[in-house]
Amino acid sequence: MRALAALLKELAGLFVDDGSLALAVLVWLALVALLDQLASAGWDGAVLFLGIAALLGENTRRAARRR
Amino acid sequence: MLASLPHAAPTVLAAFLASLVEFVEALTVVLAVGVTRGWRPALLGTALGLLLLLLLVALLGPALALVPLGALQLVVGTLLLLFGLRWLRKAVLRAAGIIPLHDERAAFASETAALGGAGMRRAWDILGVATAFKIVVLEGLEVVFIVIAVGAAGGLLLPASLGAVAALIAVVALGAALHRPLAQVPENALKLVVGVLLSAFGTFWAGEGIGIRWPGADWAALALVAGFAATAAFSIAACRPRPAAALERGD
Numbered sequence: 001m002r003a004l005a006a007l008l009k010e011l012a013g014l015f016v017d018d019g020s021l022a023l024a025v026l027v028w029l030a031l032v033a034l035l036d037q038l039a040s041a042g043w044d045g046a047v048l049f050l051g052i053a054a055l056l057g058e059n060t061r062r063a064a065r066r067r
Numbered sequence: 068m069l070a071s072l073p074h075a076a077p078t079v080l081a082a083f084l085a086s087l088v089e090f091v092e093a094l095t096v097v098l099a100v101g102v103t104r105g106w107r108p109a110l111l112g113t114a115l116g117l118l119l120l121l122l123l124v125a126l127l128g129p130a131l132a133l134v135p136l137g138a139l140q141l142v143v144g145t146l147l148l149l150f151g152l153r154w155l156r157k158a159v160l161r162a163a164g165i166i167p168l169h170d171e172r173a174a175f176a177s178e179t180a181a182l183g184g185a186g187m188r189r190a191w192d193i194l195g196v197a198t199a200f201k202i203v204v205l206e207g208l209e210v211v212f213i214v215i216a217v218g219a220a221g222g223l224l225l226p227a228s229l230g231a232v233a234a235l236i237a238v239v240a241l242g243a244a245l246h247r248p249l250a251q252v253p254e255n256a257l258k259l260v261v262g263v264l265l266s267a268f269g270t271f272w273a274g275e276g277i278g279i280r281w282p283g284a285d286w287a288a289l290a291l292v293a294g295f296a297a298t299a300a301f302s303i304a305a306c307r308p309r310p311a312a313a314l315e316r317g318d
Contacts, residue, residue: 014209015149017156022149029145033277044279049270049291053298056152056266057305060159064306067165 021059025052077292078223081264082230085213088257090238093206095171095248097199099178104195112199119200120207127211131219139219141276147216148269155262159299161255163306168255171248217268263299267291 016022028051036044101109131139160166182198210231218227241249271288274281281287 010205011208014212015146015153017153021152021156025148025152026145029148029273029277032274032279036278040278040280042280042282045274045281045287048274048279049294052148052152052266052270053294056156056159056298057302060156060163060302060306063156063160064163064165064308 018059018063021055024055024059028052028055075223075226077264077268077288078217079226079230081217081261081268082214082227083234084257085261085265086210086231086234087238087252088254088261089206089210089213090235091171091249091252091254092174093202094238094242095175096178096202098242098246098248099175099182100195100199103179103182104192104198108192108195109199112196112201113203115196116200116203116207119204120211123208124211127215128224131215137276139276140272143216143219144269144272144274144276146212146269147265148273150212150216151262151265151267151269153262154258155266155295155299158255158259158262159302159306162259162299162303164308165306169258171252171254175248213265216272217265259299263292263295266295270295 029048032044032048032051035047097109097113100112134142157166161168178198182194214224214227214231218224238249267288268291270291271281283290
C-alpha cells in the first residue's frame with residue numbers, strides 16, 4: 001500500500017512541481033474554454049498563451065523572491 | 068504534407084532531447100549500481116524495467132486509438148502543458164541561479180556512496196536490481212509519456228518514437244564507451260529547450276482540445292515555441308539577483 005502511494009506520488013510529481021502554478025494554469029484553461037464557448041474569436045489562442053506566460057513569469061518571480 | 072512539417076520536426080526534436088535528458092539520468096544510477104554492486108544486478112534491473120515499460124506501451128498504445136481525438140488532445144495537451152511548465156519553471160530558476168544546477172557527477176557520487184555502504188553483495192543482489200529497476204521505470208515512464216504526448220495528439224507517434232529510440236541508442240553507446248556519467252551533456256540547457264518545446268506543444272494541443280482554431284494552423288505551434296522561449300528569457304532576467312555593485316550605485 002505504501003509502495004502504491006509512493007508510486008502515485010511519483011506520478012503526480014511528473015506533472016506538478018508547484019501546486020499553485022498547476023492549479024492556476026488549469027483554471028485559466030477552463031476560463032478560456034468558457035470564453036471560447038460563449039464567443040469564439042480568432043484571438044482565443046493568443047489569450048490562452050498570454051495568460052499561461054504571465055502565470056509562469058509571476059510564479060518564477062515569486063519563487064525567486066522567496067529564496 | 069507541408070502543413071505537417073512545422074510540427075513534425077519539433078516533435079522529433081522534443082522527443083529526442085527530452086528522452087536524452089531522461090536516459091542520461093537513468094544511466095548515471097545504472098552506472099552507480101554497476102560500479103558498486105556489480106554489472107549483473109545493474110543489467111538485470113535495467114532489463115526488467117525495460118520489459119515492464121514495453122508491456123505498458125503494448126497495453127496503452129492500442130487503447131489510445133479508441134479515444135476520440137478531441138478528448139485525447141485535451142487530456143494529453145493539458146498533461147503535457149503541466150509537464151512542460153514544470154521543466155520550464157525549474158530550468159528558469161536554475162538558469163537564474165536561484166536553485167543549484169543539476170550535476171550528474173554529484174548524483175553519481177551520492178548514489179555510489181549510498182549503494183556502496185549498504186550491506187554486502189550477494190550473487191543476486193536485490194538492492195542493486197531494485198535500484199536499477201526503479202530508475203529505469205521512473206525515467207522510462209517519463210519518456211513513454213513524452214512520446215505519447217508529443218506524438219499521439221498530432222498523429223506523429225512513429226516520428227516521436229524514433230526520436231526517443233535515437234536518444235536511447237546515443238546514451239547507451241556513450242555510456243558503454245565511457246563507463247562514467249555523461250556530465251558533459253549540457254543537461255540544464257537541454258531542460259530549458261525541452262521545457263519550451265513541451266509547453267508550446269501542450270498549449271497547442273490543449274487549445275485544440277477546448278475548441279480553439281489556431282491562426283495559421285500548425286504554424287501556430289512554432290509561434291508558441293518562440294513565445295515560450297521569449298517568456299523564459301524574460302523570466303530568467305527578471306529572477307536573476309541584481310549584482311551588489313549595481314544596487315550600491317542605485318542602478
